[in-house]
Amino acid sequence: MTITADHADSFMGDPDDTGRFGQFGGRYVPETLVPACAELEVAFKQAWADPQFKDEFHNLLTTYGGRPSPVTECFRLSEELGFRVLLKREDLNHTGSHKINNVIGQALLAKRMGKNRLVAETGAGQHGVATATAAALMGMECIVFMGEVDIKRQALNVFRMQLLGAEVRTAMSGSRTLKDAVNEAMRDWVATVNTTHYCLGSVMGPHPYPWMVREFHRVIGDEARSQCAEMISGDGVPDYVVACVGGGSNAAGIFSGFADTRAKLIGAEPAGGAAVGRAVPGVVHGSKSYLMQDEFGQVQEAHSVSAGLDYPGVGPEHAHLAYIGRARYESVTDSEVLDAFQLLARTEGIIPALEPAHGLAWMVKAKSELAGTTVLLNMSGRGDKDVAQVQAILDGDPEALATMRP
Amino acid sequence: MTVRPDLESHLTERRDAGRKLLLPYVTGGYPVKDWPRLIEGFAAAGADAIEIGIPFSDPVMDGPTIQEASSIALSNGANPPAILDRVAQADVDIPLIAMTYYNVAFRMGHKRFADALVTAGVGGAILPDLPLEEAADWAEEADRAGVATVMLAAPTGDDARLARVAERSRGFVYGVGVVGITGERAELSASATEIATRLKAITSKPVVVGLGISTPAQAVEVAQIADGVVVASAIIRRMLAGGSTDDAIEFVGELRKALDAS
Ligand SMILES: Cc1ncc(COP(=O)(O)O)c(C=O)c1O
Secondary structure, eight states: OOOOGGGGGGGOOOOOTTSEETTEEEEEOOGGGHHHHHHHHHHHHHHHTOHHHHHHHHHHHHHTTOOSOOEEEOHHHHHHHTSEEEEEEGGGSGGGBTHHHHHHHHHHHHHHTTOOEEEEEESSSHHHHHHHHHHHHHTOEEEEEEEHHHHHHTHHHHHHHHHTTOEEEEEOSTTSSHHHHHHHHHHHHHHHTTTEEEOOOSSOSSTTHHHHHHHHHHHHHHHHHHHHHHHSSTTSOOSEEEEEOSSSHHHHHHHTTTTTSSOEEEEEEEGGGOHHHHTOEEEETEEEEEBOBOTTSOBOOOOOSSGGGOOSBOOHHHHHHHHTTSEEEEEEOHHHHHHHHHHHHHHHSOOBOHHHHHHHHHHHHTHHHHTTOEEEEEEOBBSGGGHHHHHHHHTTOHHHHTTOOO | OOOOOOHHHHHHHHHHTTOOEEEEEEETTOSTTTHHHHHHHHHHTTOSSEEEEOOOSOOTTOOHHHHHHHHHHHHTTOOHHHHHHHHHHOOOOSOEEEEOOHHHHHHHOHHHHHHHHHHTTOOEEEOTTOOHHHHHHHHHHHHHHTOEEEOEEOTTSOHHHHHHHHHHOOSOEEEEOSSSOSSOOSSOOHHHHHHHHHHHTTOOSOEEEESSOOSHHHHHHHHTTSSEEEEOHHHHHHHHTTOOHHHHHHHHHHHHHHHHHO
16 A cells, blocks of 8 residues: 555654644643653654664563563454454553553653653553553652542552552542543642653653654554464455554554554444544643533543543544544443453453453444454453452442443 | 723733732632622732633642632532623722633633633633643634733743743733642742743733742742732632631732732
8 A cells, every 4th residue: 555645644653743643632731841741752752763762662572571462363252253353462461451561661761861750640550550660670769640439449550559669649639530640640740840750651641642652552553563464364454453442552552553554443432431432622631632521621520340441531643543534433331341351251261451341342242344354452451450340240249330331 | 791901001000100919819619609709809909900710620730729619619510601700790990810721712612712701801811721832723812802811931941932931921921930730838939039030031011920829928029029929729728728708808908918018
C-alpha cells in the first residue's frame, strides 16, 4: 500500500506542531506547566532520535520487561467462536500488563532530564505498580495517586506499590476514581514541576504525552506485525485488530503496527465509559478529545466493572481515528465482560484482566461479523488483580455486584 | 443587559490614583443560598473588582478549599446560566470577572459563553487551563464581545514568555504567586513578589498577584510591588469553617483597610 498525503494522517504519524491529531489534542494546561510540557516535548524528540536512548529502552524492555511478548494461537477458543483468534500476550510482561513499556520509557526520559521524582495516577493499579517498579529499578522517588474507590477495589495493587517503595496517596475528590487521581497528580505536578516528572499512564493529557506514550507502546504493534507475518498466510495481516480502550494506550500501541494495513481496528469501550461512542468533544486533563460530560461541560463519572477503564475521556488520537473512520469503537456491558473473562479462562487457560476481557466480549458479540476471519486481540494484562473481585461478583456479594452496571 | 465599568480602564484609573487593588473571589453557588449577597457585600467592603468562580467538576488549579466549595455548589445544582442570572442582578458598580475552566466555555460555545458574560455584566474571564498557545479562538471571540481575557503569568515562564502573556492579557495581568495551586500558605512565597517585580518591569497594564495570599499582612507585602492582589481560599475557608457571609465580608474589609494603610 502506498502512503498518499491525503490519508497519511490515518497511519498514526506524528501530531502537528500544536500537538494535534486532526482537530484533537493540544496542550490545555495551567500556565505554570506550559514550560515543562515544552521541555518534555524537546527532550522526548531528542531522546527518540538518539539511537543510544532507543537501545537502552529496548534493552530494558527485553532483559527486564520480558519482551518480546509472544502471540498465542487460541485453538479451542477459535473453534468455539468460529474465527481464528490470536492473542498478543502483554499479560506476560513484567508487572503483568502492557504498562511497563511506557513507564520504562518515561523513567529513562525523566532521568535524562535530571528529574528524580515521579508522580503518577492509577486506576486499576497497574500503571501505579508499573511506575513504582520503574522507580525502584532506577532509584527514583515515586508518588502514586489513586482514587479512594479504586484503593478498595484493588487493595493488592496498593500493597504491591508500597512494597516497591512508592507512596500511595488517596484521591478523595469527585468520583474518587481514575479521573480524580489524574487531577491530584496534575495538582502535585503544578507544585513540584521543577523536580518532578509526571509519568502519565495512557495516551492522554497535554502534548507530548498522547504521542510519546503511543511511541513507547509502539513496540506492541511492531512486534505483532512481524509475528503475524509469520503466522498468517497471504499478506500476513489479521482482518481485525482489537483492543480495549480506557485512555487508549494499549490500543494505540497495537494499532500503530497495523494502521497502514487493511486490518480493521476495533476499540472496545465499557458501556458506562464510552467516550468515543458518545462522541461529544470536550477538554479536560490537558487535551481536546471526546469526553463524557453534561450539557454544561461538567465531566461525568464513568462506570465500569474494571477500574482500569473507569475513565470518562479517551486519548485524542482515538477521537481522531474514530472521526476519520480509520478505527471503530464499540461498547460492551459489564456482564458481557464477565462472561468473556470466564470463557478465556476455561477455553485457553488464560485468566485475562477485566480490561482486555472487553475486547474479547466484543468479539463474542460480533461472532457473525467475524466468522471465518483472523482476529488479533491485545491481551493487555493478566487477571490476577481481578480474581477476588470477580469471585465476589459471581458469589453474589452485594458490594461487589454494586460495581456492575447493566 | 447589565452594564458595569470596563475592567482595564477601571483598574488602571484606580491604580493611577494611588490605590492598591483588591480582587476578592466568590464561588458561584457557595454558600448555596447566600452567595449572591457576597458580591454586594465585597463591593461595599472596598473590592475593586470581584472574581466569580463558575464551578467545574475537575478544577486542576485549585486546592482543597476551592474544590470543596465548588463541589458543594455543583451538588446543589449550580450551573453557568443560573449563576450568571444571579450575577446580572447584583447591584454593584465595579467590574466582575468570571473564573472557570475552559471546558465550560468550550461546551457552551465561545460566542454563546462570551455573550452570556456580557449580558450578565461580567467584563472579564479567567480560564486557567487555556494558555497562550490555545487561547486564540476564544480570545478573539471575547475581544469581539467585549470580554477581557485575563491571562495568567507564572513564575516558571521565562521573560520572553511573560512578555507575550502580558501582551495578550486584557483587563490586567494575573501574576501566579506560587508554583502550585490555590490554597492558603502560612508564609508568603518569595515567588509572589518576584513575579510582581518581573511583570511590573515589562507591562503598563495593572499587575495583580493571586494564589497563596492569605492574610492582610501578606496582601500588603505583595502590593508593595504589585498593583493589587486576588484573595480567594482565605475567604472561602472562613465560610467552610462555619463562618457566615458577614464574616467573609468583614475579612474583605480588613484586607481593604490594611492595603489602604500601607
Ligand atoms: C490490563 C490493562 N489494560 C488496559 C488498561 C487501560 O488503559 P489503556 O486504555 O491506556 O490501555 C489498563 C489500565 O489500568 C490495564 O490495567
